[in-house]
Structures are given as structure tokens and as C-alpha cells.
Amino acid sequence: MAITILSPSMPEDPYSSSDNESIEDSEGDVDMSGNLARPAKRLRLSKGGIVTPGEVVTDDPQWMRGHGTFTRPAYAPLPTSNQPPPPSSTIIATVAGTVQKTNKLLSVHPLRARYTPEIGDLVVGRIVEVQSRRWKVDVAAPLLAQLPLSAINLPGGILRKRTTADELQIRSFFNEGDLLVAEVQAVHQDGAASLHTRSLKYGKLRNGVFLTVGGMGGAGGVVRGSGVVRSRRQVWTVNAANGGGEIDVILGVNGYIWISKHVGEGEGMGMGGAATTGDVSITRMEEMVSSAIYSSQNDEIGLATRREIARLCGCIRVLVEGGVKVDEETVMKAYGASLEVELEAGDEGEEEGVGRDYLGGEKARRVVAAAMRR
Numbered sequence: 001m002a003i004t005i006l007s008p009s010m011p012e013d014p015y016s017s018s019d020n021e022s023i024e025d026s027e028g029d030v031d032m033s034g035n036l037a038r039p040a041k042r043l044r045l046s047k048g049g050i051v052t053p054g055e056v057v058t059d060d061p062q063w064m065r066g067h068g069t070f071t072r073p074a075y076a077p078l079p080t081s082n083q084p085p086p087p088s089s090t091i092i093a094t095v096a097g098t099v100q101k102t103n104k105l106l107s108v109h110p111l112r113a114r115y116t117p118e119i120g121d122l123v124v125g126r127i128v129e130v131q132s133r134r135w136k137v138d139v140a141a142p143l144l145a146q147l148p149l150s151a152i153n154l155p156g157g158i159l160r161k162r163t164t165a166d167e168l169q170i171r172s173f174f175n176e177g178d179l180l181v182a183e184v185q186a187v188h189q190d191g192a193a194s195l196h197t198r199s200l201k202y203g204k205l206r207n208g209v210f211l212t213v214g215g216m217g218g219a220g221g222v223v224r225g226s227g228v229v230r231s232r233r234q235v236w237t238v239n240a241a242n243g244g245g246e247i248d249v250i251l252g253v254n255g256y257i258w259i260s261k262h263v264g265e266g267e268g269m270g271m272g273g274a275a276t277t278g279d280v281s282i283t284r285m286e287e288m289v290s291s292a293i294y295s296s297q298n299d300e301i302g303l304a305t306r307r308e309i310a311r312l313c314g315c316i317r318v319l320v321e322g323g324v325k326v327d328e329e330t331v332m333k334a335y336g337a338s339l340e341v342e343l344e345a346g347d348e349g350e351e352e353g354v355g356r357d358y359l360g361g362e363k364a365r366r367v368v369a370a371a372m373r374r
Helices: 164-168 282-288 303-321 328-347 362-372
Strands: 056-058 069-071 091-093 097-102 105-110 122-130 134-138 145-148 179-187 193-196 208-212 235-240 245-251 256-261
Touching: 056 105, 069 105, 122 145, 122 193, 122 256, 145 179, 208 303, 235 303, 235 328, 245 303, 245 328, 256 303, 303 328, 303 362, 328 362
Parallel strands: 145 193
Antiparallel strands: 056 091, 069 091, 097 105, 122 134, 122 179, 134 145, 179 193, 208 256, 235 245, 245 256
């Protein structure tokens, strides 16, 4: 029996698109002519949609791949094969997220990822390690951030070079487990951030509650999902209802949030117990910076204030569960809606303190709907 040897053929390209379907070019126009000879220049979901890992973003060679994408390697054709090799310009997503275009660069912004530090970000962190001249801070990034001893304000407003005596007293400023609010001063080549608390707006946090939210900080309106919005106001004071007084809210871009009792300027402290609320010139820093800014002792907080702090925490948790971006506008809308829900619950004759403060079920849906209302 004769044996017939067939020439090898290349496998079918699983990433190639059908030629007879409508395709979209780089400018967003749709080709309705059905020309089979035209190569597919498809940029999928470029208008706010979501791509999944392994999905083709585009196979147009004019685009360059960025973060969150990869390009298939080119296969060399066999000597006996007459078929051309499949194109190697196909850009494929490696993470689930939205496609972003920067000139001719395509990248995929992930829906959920660890925080990526950027210079100027306001972050809330926790001290995890004390070293000789610096602290290691957890800011929800892939690498621990560092806070040098030279990047903080010493008590008494001493602007001088740090000495060995300051290194011996390093634990009197920040110790393991302490919370602080700081600003990203620099980002190193390996992605680690360097922080500073030289401004009186930053420093140790006390008199409040710490909570975290999932998601990733970024510009508002990119995709619907939880996370702190970077481009919005992150620190403000709430005039709480029900006699709660003033409450400070600090939204860290890294997803760490601090809600605390407001301490006035006359008492030497301010936002989150970290610093004074007003702008202080460099000449007055010696008067304002005292050992109280590094105190770990909480002040007495009234029951009404604690109740409103817990209400704000519940509102933020409801927003995160509902997939709403966390910023000043959504938090204040959710807080107002929770007060209305409490009033309606009181009118229905519920007992005082029973079932009125819990945000869940239908109450949570109403709060989320109020926060999303424009």
C-alpha cells in the first residue's frame, strides 16, 4: 500500500478575526464594505468596555503594546510550507481591565490591582519596621515604602541635620503599628516609594477609625468600581448630625482611609490628629511643632461622635460593596441618605438604637442609589 506524505501546514491562528465581520479602525470608523482583502484593524472595547485576559485588543501593526498586554512571537515558516506566518503584531490583554490609548501606545488598566505609588499622592500607611535611620511603611503597594528620619518634623521645629541622638530616639516618633498620613516624595526604579511628613498637614494619626477599601486609585469615570479617586479632594471635615460635632475624613489614594474626631487648631492638632488645619509659615513651625504630634494617647471621644464616625464607616463600606468610587461627593451623598433612612426608621416606631444604624439590604441599596444620583 502506497504511503502519501503531505506537506506540513501551519495551525489556524486562534487570534485572527473573521474578515467578513464589521471591523473598527484606529480612528473609530467602521468598515461596512466587507472587503476581504483589507487586514483587520480592530480595536475592541476602546470606548470604556472591559477586556479579559487572552482577549485580542487589536491586530493593527501601527499600535505599540504597553502595560497589561503582550505580543505573540512570530513563527518561522517551514521550508516546505507555502503559507505565510501568522502576524506577530496582535496585541493581547494579560489582565482584566479597560483599554487606554496614549498616542500609539495601548495599555490595559486593571480593575483590581495593588496600589502603584505616584509622586504627590496622599497616602495613609502603617509602620511595620523601625530601622536605624528610617521606617518601613505599609501603603498597600507591592513593596514597602520608606520614611527617612530626615523627612519628618522634629519636636520644636528643629531644622537641622539628624544626629546619632535622634537615631537613638527614633522609636519615640513612630513605632511599629503606628498609623500616619504622608505624601509620596519620590518613586525609586524598583517601584518602592519614599515618603515625607515635613508639612504640618501630615503626621501620626489618632482619635479615629482605620478601614480599607478594595480597588485601585485613578481618575474618576474610567470604569465603574470601588476605590478612592485620585483626582478628587481627599481630606475634608464633616459637620456631623445628631450632635456628633466635626469629623475629619482622610481618603488615601492607596485605599487606606482614616475617619477621626476633629481637633481644632487651638488645641495644637488638626486633620486626623496629625497637624493643624490652617496653613502655617515656616517661621512659625517652631511654635507649632511639639511633642504632642507624636503622642499615641487618644482623646476622650463622645458617644454621639463615635456613632457618627461609625455611620461614615458604614457608608463607605456600602459604597465599596455597591461598586461605587469613593470620593467626597459620593461619601457625603451616602451619609445624607443614611440620615434620611434613619429618620424614616424612627418614624416607623422602631426602638431606639435597634436596627436604625445598620446599613444593609434595602437600606444599603437606597444609599448606593443616592450616591450614584447626579
